[in-house]
Amino acid sequence: MKKIDLHMHTVPTISDAYFSFSLEKLIEYVKSAELDAIAITNHDIFDLQQFNEIVEKLECAVFPGIEINLEKCHVLIISENENLDDFQLKTQAVSEKIKAIGDSITVEELINIFGDLNNYLVIPHYEKRPAISGDTLESIWDFISAGEVDSPKKFIRMAKDETEITPVIFSDVRISEEMRKFPTRQTFIDCGDISLRSLKFSLRDRNKVALSKSEGNSLFQVFDDGQNLSTGLNIVLGARSSGKTVTLNQINKDCENVKYIPQFALVQRDDSNYEKEFNADVARKKSVFSDKHLAPFKAVLDDVLNVDLGINKRKVEDYLATLLKLADEAEKLDAFSKVTLFNESQFEIGVDKVLNDLISSVRQLIENIEYREIIDKHVDIKSLKAMACELIELLWSKAYERKKKGLVNDIAKDVKSKLQLRTSATQVKDVDLYKVLIEHKKASRFNEIAQLLQNEKVIFEESVQGFKVICKQRAFEGASEIKNVSGQRVAFSDAYREYSNPFFYLAALKGNESLTPSEFYKYFACIEYEILNRDGFKVSGGERSEFRLLQEIKDAQNYDYLLIDEPESSFDNLFLKGEVNQILKEISRTMPVVIVTHNSSVGASINADYIVYTSKEIDGKNIVYRRYAGHPSDRELRSIDGKTINNFQVTLNSLEAGEDAYFERRGTYESIKN
Amino acid sequence: MLISREGGHMKALKIENNQGHFVTEAGDYETVDKIDKAVLLRLVNMALEDGFEIDAFDEEKLKNQAHQIIYKSIGEKLTDLHQRRNQFRDESDRLYLEAYEKYKG
Numbered sequence: 166m167k168k169i170d171l172h173m174h175t176v177p178t179i180s181d182a183y184f185s186f187s188l189e190k191l192i193e194y195v196k197s198a199e200l201d202a203i204a205i206t207n208h209d210i211f212d213l214q215q216f217n218e219i220v221e222k223l224e225c226a227v228f229p230g231i232e233i234n235l236e237k238c239h240v241l242i243i244s245e246n247e248n249l250d251d252f253q254l255k256t257q258a259v260s261e262k263i264k265a266i267g268d269s270i271t272v273e274e275l276i277n278i279f280g281d282l283n284n285y286l287v288i289p290h291y292e293k294r295p296a297i298s299g300d301t302l303e304s305i306w307d308f309i310s311a312g313e314v315d316s317p318k319k320f321i322r323m324a325k326d327e328t329e330i331t332p333v334i335f336s337d338v339r340i341s342e343e344m345r346k347f348p349t350r351q352t353f354i355d356c357g358d359i360s361l362r363s364l365k366f367s368l369r370d371r372n373k374v375a376l377s378k379s380e381g382n383s384l385f386q387v388f389d390d391g392q393n394l395s396t397g398l399n400i401v402l403g404a405r406s407s408g409k410t411v412t413l414n415q416i417n418k419d420c421e422n423v424k425y426i427p428q429f430a431l432v433q434r435d436d437s438n439y440e441k442e443f444n445a446d447v448a449r450k451k452s453v454f455s456d457k458h459l460a461p462f463k464a465v466l467d468d469v470l471n472v473d474l475g476i477n478k479r480k481v482e483d484y485l486a487t488l489l490k491l492a493d494e495a496e497k498l499d500a501f502s503k504v505t506l507f508n509e510s511q512f513e514i515g516v517d518k519v520l521n522d523l524i525s526s527v528r529q530l531i532e533n534i535e536y537r538e539i540i541d542k543h544v545d546i547k548s549l550k551a552m553a554c555e556l557i558e559l560l561w562s563k564a565y566e567r568k569k570k571g572l573v574n575d576i577a578k579d580v581k582s583k584l585q586l587r588t589s590a591t592q593v594k595d596v597d598l599y600k601v602l603i604e605h606k607k608a609s610r611f612n613e614i615a616q617l618l619q620n621e622k623v624i625f626e627e628s629v630q631g632f633k634v635i636c637k638q639r640a641f642e643g644a645s646e647i648k649n650v651s652g653q654r655v656a657f658s659d660a661y662r663e664y665s666n667p668f669f670y671l672a673a674l675k676g677n678e679s680l681t682p683s684e685f686y687k688y689f690a691c692i693e694y695e696i697l698n699r700d701g702f703k704v705s706g707g708e709r710s711e712f713r714l715l716q717e718i719k720d721a722q723n724y725d726y727l728l729i730d731e732p733e734s735s736f737d738n739l740f741l742k743g744e745v746n747q748i749l750k751e752i753s754r755t756m757p758v759v760i761v762t763h764n765s766s767v768g769a770s771i772n773a774d775y776i777v778y779t780s781k782e783i784d785g786k787n788i789v790y791r792r793y794a795g796h797p798s799d800r801e802l803r804s805i806d807g808k809t810i811n812n813f814q815v816t817l818n819s820l821e822a823g824e825d826a827y828f829e830r831r832g833t834y835e836s837i838k839n
Numbered sequence: 840m841l842i843s844r845e846g847g848h849m850k851a852l853k854i855e856n857n858q859g860h861f862v863t864e865a866g867d868y869e870t871v872d873k874i875d876k877a878v879l880l881r882l883v884n885m886a887l888e889d890g891f892e893i894d895a896f897d898e899e900k901l902k903n904q905a906h907q908i909i910y911k912s913i914g915e916k917l918t919d920l921h922q923r924r925n926q927f928r929d930e931s932d933r934l935y936l937e938a939y940e941k942y943k944g
Contacts, residue, residue: 461938468935485879488912492872492905510912513919519929598883598916599923606931614935617942 166353166378169364171204171228171288172241172313172335175215179266180208180234184341186215188222191340194347195225197389202226202359204243204286209233209263211256213249220246226359228286231256234269235289238297240305241313242279243286245361255279272304282308286365288333292319310368315350316422316725317376317385317396318756324371324382331371346419347389353378383774385757387416391805392792395775398753400768401761402819403779408790409761412779413728416759424724426717428731428761443709451694454636455687458624462614463686469611469671470682472604484596491591502590506580510595512570515603520560527553608668615667618690631744632704632712637693640664647688655679657688711740718748726757733764742766765820778802778815851885852893852914857902859910871909882913886920887927893917 175186195203202225205216211231220227229252230243244252258278262270270278279285287305289297291312302309311333314320323332336348353375356367367373377384377393384393394416403409410428417425491508501507530540531549540546585592618638625636641647644661651657660673667689674685698708714736721727729749732741741764749758750771759777762768778793793802793810801809814824821827849862852871859871861878862885874882885891894900896911920927 461941465935465938481879482876485874485876488909489872489874492908495904495908498904508908508912510915513923517926519926519933522933593912598920599927602883602887602920602927603930603934606934610931610934610939614939614942617939 166355166375167201167359168199168351168353168378169202169359170198170200170336170338170348170351171202171230171243171286171333172206172232172337173203174207174232174337174339175205175219176207176210176212177339178208178210179264181339184339184343186340187342187344188219190342190344191219192222194338194340194344195223197347198349198351200225200351202228202364204228204230204241206230206232206241206243210260211253213253216249228361230286231259233259233275234263235275235305236271236298236301237269238295238301239290240275240297241286241288242275242282243288243361244284272301275305286310286361286368288313291330291332292323310365311374316420317382318725320376320385321382321396322755324374329371331368331374333368333374334376349386349389349419351386352376388419392777393775393794394757394759394777395773396757397774398750398771399757399759399775399777400771400773401759401777401779402763402768402816404781404819407781408779408792410730411790412777412792413730413759413761416726416728420726422725423728424717424721424726425728426714426730426732428734447694447696451636451692454625454694455692458636458638458692459618459686459690462618462689465611465614466671466686466689469607469668470675470685472607472611473672474605474608474668475672477601477604480594480596481598481601483594487591487593491593494590498590499588501584501588504580504584506577507584507588507590508593509577509581510593511574511577511597513597513599514567514570514574515597515599517560517563520556520563524553524556524560527556611671612667615689619667624692631699632708632715633697633699633701635693635695635697637695638690639693641688641691646691650687650691651680651684653679707737710735711744715744715748718745718752721752721756721758724756726759727752728759730761731763732760733762733767738764738766742770746771763819768816768820773797776802776812776816778810778819780810780815848890848892850892850894851882851917852910854894854897854900854910857900857906859901859903859906871906871913874909874913879913882917883920886917887924889924891917891921891924 173191174181174184175191177183177186194200203223205211205219205227209231211229213229216227216229226246228243228246229249230241233240233242255278259270262268262274276282282305285308287308288311289302289305289309291297291314293313293315297312309330311331312323312329314323314332314334315337317334320332320334323329333352334350335352336350338344338348354364354367355373355375356363375381376396377386380393382396385396386392387394401409401412413425417423491502527549530544531546531553533540581592619640621637621639623635623637625634627634641650641661641664644657647657647661648655655677660670660677663669663673670689671685674680674688675682696704696709696712698704704712714732718727718729727749732745736745746767749760752758753774760767760771760773774796776795776797780791780793782789782791791804791806791808793804793808793815795802795812797812797816799812802812802815803809817824817827821830849866851862853860853862853868855868860868861871861874861882863869863878864881893914896907896914898907901907901910
């Protein structure tokens with residue numbers, strides 16, 4: 166396996182922050198990182214003279230290259246280390262075209278300048294910003310050897326995906342005098358000799374590239390001292406003050422796009438404040454949900470609001486009473502009251518809602534585009550149109566009839582009122598029985614709907630890692646609950662007495678003038694939005710933190726690394742062993758996860774892929790911090806400087822306070838059990 | 840709907856012996872001047888059913904003037920309702936249907 170870094174900067178350009186190049190640092194970097202090949206790739210420039218100096222001083226293979234602004238993205242063009250004058254000429258043509266920030270060349274210009282791109286190694290920023298666009302990618306697809314990524318997570322994702330191009334990860338470092346640390350982003354490649362042709366050949370096969378020298382993609386180098394970590398799940402063990410948190414901090418600093426959950430980050434230091442915040446968030450979601458759920462009910466209520474069954478009842482009674490009274494007076498009727506029109510009833514002229522609805526339904530069938538095929542399959546559009554026309558004509562004639570009847574009603578009313586002035590006979594108080602009946606139906610349907618709404622029922626449910634977000638509807642349990650919902654200082658106790666009959670209850674609400682009718686819909690059913698724990702109870706303070714931890718871990722999917730410092734300091738063992746271990750394990754399949762712990766529930770139960778044991782050691786007069794690392798099954802963990810330590814011993818010491826304590830505890834548990 | 844002893848529908852209102860009558864719950868007839876709220880409601884419900892029938896108002900047959908007034912008014916109203924019974928059914932069946940189905944489900 167050869168280790169290569171084909172993307173680094175040695176000349177500051179308009180696309181970089183200023184730095185002063187140091188050849189010494191470059192030599193040091195190549196040596197310490199044990200690189201077999203590098204490429205010099207400055208932004209839109211190739212400095213032949215500097216390149217020659219570098220080649221002279223370095224022992225590894227050095228390729229001339231350039232990082233070009235191509236259609237707003239960055240592409241590496243790397244050449245064989247030969248015909249340098251020709252390469253310089255070509256790169257000069259690029260430099261001439263890109264002089265200011267934001268300048269870039271087109272694919273056509275690129276090909277014009279370099280000719281056959283097959284003679285070069287072409288590597289665009291792929292999963293790295295500014296990433297190549299789909300169109301540009303397509304137009305240079307045939308020449309691309311690999312795609313550059315900026316994290317092990319992305320590297321592995323692409324390496325696993327057969328449909329992707331081969332991933333490479335490079336440092337993209339500015340070699341400057343001020344460099345204190347060396348980058349750890351390089352690619353291992355399985356190739357024979359180090360030539361451009363050989364590299365190109367190997368890059369055709371994704372299985373020939375890896376993040377580590379001998380462990381494929383399961384390890385990657387995290388620190389410049391050569392420290393590796395697993396690309397899966399790592400646990401960091403060690404005594405207090407041995408450098409565990411320091412290790413996490415360093416990863417956080419050295420790597421990009423890291424999700425770091427520090428120790429105690431999720432403990433509620435200010436419980437009441439935190440609860441308030443948590444509840445406010447829940448309330449906001451609830452209100453959105455509640456309004457959505459109640460919207461159809463609100464529409465019903467707004468219509469029913471105008472229905473007054475009491476008045477209707479009175480109207481019917483008045484009608485009957487006046488009718489009977491008039492009949493009683495029949496013998497005494499005078500010339501005025503004997504006129505037929507005197508007791509003529511009004512034509513009933515309600516709007517024909519059903520016909521209106523029907524017409525709009527037919528129109529929908531005619532006009533719908535989305536389901537056109539199905540509609541056409543079953544019904545002939547011509548007949549639909551004919552039907553719509555007939556219905557509309559009917560509507561017109563009915564409207565015309567209604568108009569005429571309205572006119573007649575006006576005349577009759579006028580005549581009646583004039584006759585009324587001249588006679589002592591009782592006039593029948595007319596009633597629209599149809600309207601009375603429909604309104605009665607409205608009230609009873611309203612009751613049904615409101616009662617459906619008061620049935621305790623889960624209307625929405627979502628599982629979030631063992632927790633459940635639940636939306637429930639139920640009846641209010643008392644007037645005070647309604648008062649809370651209303652947010653007003655109005656007493657609901659009088660109205661609440663009628664609560665079991667929603668229509669009466671509505672009438673009682675109407676009777677209270679300090680209430681706003683547009684808010685009535687909120688007072689019929691209680692909508693609850695809750696986060697429940699696994700037992701179905703409301704979350705406690707501690708569980709709220711658990712919920713947040715799980716959310717935070719879930720959020721880590723948007724990052725390239727996840728670091729957690731001592732989750733046990735905030736949570737109990739069962740929670741950690743269950744949900745947390747499970748979700749961490751899952752997430753570690755797609756990205757490196759590093760957990761600092763000395764809790765056996767996390768450390769021993771999670772089946773980590775890699776162990777790092779930090780140790781503070783006295784070496785003569787000096788204090789030395791060492792990291793020993795290895796796979797959990799290894800007998801020994803190994804430090805960078807070649808020292809080893811017994812894996813079993815340190816694991817038991819860290820997680821169980823030593824072998825003796827472990828067996829003693831086991832004995833204690835056995836005796837409790839017995 | 841009340842069924843007569845002969846097996847036919849019983850008329851909700853009928854004219855007999857110059858008097859107007861309405862059908863009682865028991866299937867007998869009473870004179871229309873005895874109509875009260877409860878009776879009216881029952882007649883209204885009958886008018887919303889199929890097979891509702893009344894004797895047409897006829898001044899010649901119905902000599903009693905008081906009965907004329909009552910019979911004519913209530914008869915017209917019930918007939919009108921009966922004619923609109925399908926509209927009434929459609930309208931009440933579709934009343935708030937969307938909301939009803941949402942909360943029912």
